[in-house]
Amino acid sequence: MRRADRLFQIIQILRRARGPLTAEAVAVELETSKRTVYRDIAALIGQRVPIRGEAGFGYVLEGGFDLPPLMLTPDEIEAAVLGAQWVASRGDPALSQAARDLIAKIAVAVPERLRPHVLEPVAATPPNWRNTVDQIDMGLVRAWIRSGRKITLAYRDEQGRESARTIWPVAIAYHETTRILAGWCELREDFRHFRTDRVAGADFLDERFPERPGILRANWRRTLGRMPEKTLKTS
Template sequence: MRRADRLFQIIQILRRTTKPITADTIATELEVTKRTVYRDIATLMGQRVPIRGEAGLGYVLDGGFDMPPLMLTSDEIEAAVLGAQWVIARGDPALAHAARDLIAKIAATVPGQLRPVILEPAVVVPPAWDRAAESIDMAAIRASIHAGRKLGIGYRDREDRESRRTVWPFLVGYRETTRMLVAWCELRGDFRMFRTDRVSTLEFLDERYPARPAQLRARWYAFMQARRQELDRTA
């Protein structure tokens, strides 16, 4: 790996997290020695890249720092194209349209030698077969999640029994043929996952729920992790 490429990769590694990353971790990923990492970090600091930390403790890249746009490797471009293909096949119409625009923007901006990676990809997402039909506005649901606003929904369970719920939406999950709305349900006083194709009515409420969406996501991830551990113990 050229030194210039290695310096860029160190910045990329630091950008992934706000927690300190040790020279050992960086050296292992880049397959170089710690001494090389120390020299490269010193070079980046000398170039006024806002890296904080020191040898033995770890390094952090201060917020607000950015590199010129679309300095992407071939693998990064391929990853972006593969993800965009998946969204085109399985996302809601607004996201699918955005994914097509994303591919076009990347293709128009990357150097010419990388354009075939986009226009003639070596990776592909298979078509989405037998996707469950839904009639709700997923773009508006995503907007409600970002705004932290409640939803009123009519929901049919697997036995076609309908109930009315007020929910605090914080995540949309994707399965192979269905989408799931993950929310805190006021009726049950607990987290619930709702198949979007079983939502019969939908009301966008002005009322904000008391927690931030990110807080609910963190609580749900912790809940699911504890649930998996419990299942592993009883298996």
Template sequence: MRRADRLFQIIQVLRRGRGPVTADAIAAELETSKRTVYRDIADLIGQQVPIRGEAGVGYVLEGGYDLPPLMLTAEEIEAAVLGAQWVASRGDPALARAAQDLIAKIGVAVPERLRPLILEPASGAAPNWNALPDRLDMAAVRRAIHGARKISLTYRDEQERESERIIWPIAVGYHETVRLLVAWCELRRDFRTFRTDRVAGAQFLEERYPERPATLRARWRKAKLAQAEAMRAQSVTAKAS
């Protein structure tokens, strides 16, 4: 790998990291030595790239630093286009339009030699013919999540029984045929997942819920992990008995 490419990849590794990234981890990903990573980090810092950290602890790329879009690699372009194609065929109308706009913007931004990767991609997402319709405004749902605002929901379960809920929406899951709204349910005092095709009515409230969406998402992921571990433990116990 050329040195210029390696410096670029180090920035990419740090940018995608959620916390400090060690020289060991960087060296393993780039298939180089820690000594080279230390030298490259020092060079990047000397070039005013806002990296902080130290050897043995890890490095972080501070916010506010970015690279021009023309620095996308061929693989990154294909990944972005494939992902946008998937969203365009499976997302709600607002996201589908945004995905199509994204593909168009990438086509304008990249060098001409890379445009065939967009116009004639080697891979593509198949259309989703079996998607069930949403029964609420998904763009409004995303705004409620970003704004930490509550939703009053009328929901039908699989037996067609209706219930009234006040929920704190935190995430939307896009599956092949259905979309799932993850939320804290005031009625159940716990996290619940609602199929958007089973929503009978929704009112988007101005009232904010008291916790940050990111905090609730972290709690939800922790609860799902604990649930999965408990199920694995039960399975091991059942096999042993």
């Protein structure tokens, strides 16, 4: 690997890390030596890349640093376009339009030699023949999840029985033919999953739930491993 490519990869590795990374961890991923990583990081710091840390403790790329726009590899372009294709065919209307806009922006912004990776990708997602028709504004749902506010749902189960559920929404799952809204259900006092095509109505409340959204989402993720049988159950 050329040194310039290695320096770029070090920045990418530090950018996606959630905490300090040791030189050894970086060296393993790059298949090089720790001595080389130490030299490269020193060179990056000398070029005013805001890397904080020291040998033996680990390194962190501080916020606010960015590379020139869309310095993407062909594989990164393929990954972005494939993901955007999936969202365009399976997301709610707002996300679908955003995904199509994203593909168009990538096509304009990347160098001409890489444009075929956007306009003529070799990977593609199958069409979604049964796209869900939501009875709830998914754009508002995403906003309420981010702001940590409650939603009251008029929800129909598999037998068509309707109930009112006030939930603390945490996440939206996009399946092949359905979308799932996950949240803490005040009625059941547990996490529940609601198919958005079974929501008959929704009241978006101004009331915030007492738990921080990030903490609540982490608690929900921890429950997924122990609740395979009730993933789609609401009662």
